[in-house]
Amino acid sequence: MTKTINFRYGELVPVANFMAGLDLVNKASRARTKLIKLIAEKNEEYNEDENDAVKDFYEDGTLIKGKENEVLAIKNEMRVEVCVLDLTEYIPKMVDLRNALDNYSETFADSDAILYDLVMDQLETISEDKMEETK
Known part of the structure; x- marks a missing residue:
């Protein structure tokens, strides 16, 4: 069984x-x-x-004047696209990670709290699938 998690491309570096x-x-x-x-x-x-995607808007490595909004629009559109990470071979390890994060003793605030929630939402899907397999 293939198991994947999803993030938006713009979330990858912060995560x-x-x-x-x-x-x-x-x-x-x-x-x-x-x-x-x-x-x-x-x-x-x-x-x-x-x-x-944006190479045609550059000339000799410099952004062509007047193309800033087009480049920004393309980049913004790409940042919200969903990417899929295949964790199939790591399912048991990801369940361990999810359990460790579930019991993590530090407090999260601001963007860290949001990122924690984002990661946990994804890892919980793996944990739920693993639990179903063991029943």
């Missing part, structure tokens, strides 16, 4: 930075590392796609 800043150990730390690696790969693809 990776948030995850990197968490104090995790053992299995949860390994799972976080796997997740960050997958995010980095998707973000690299996204950056290449973004560069391809």
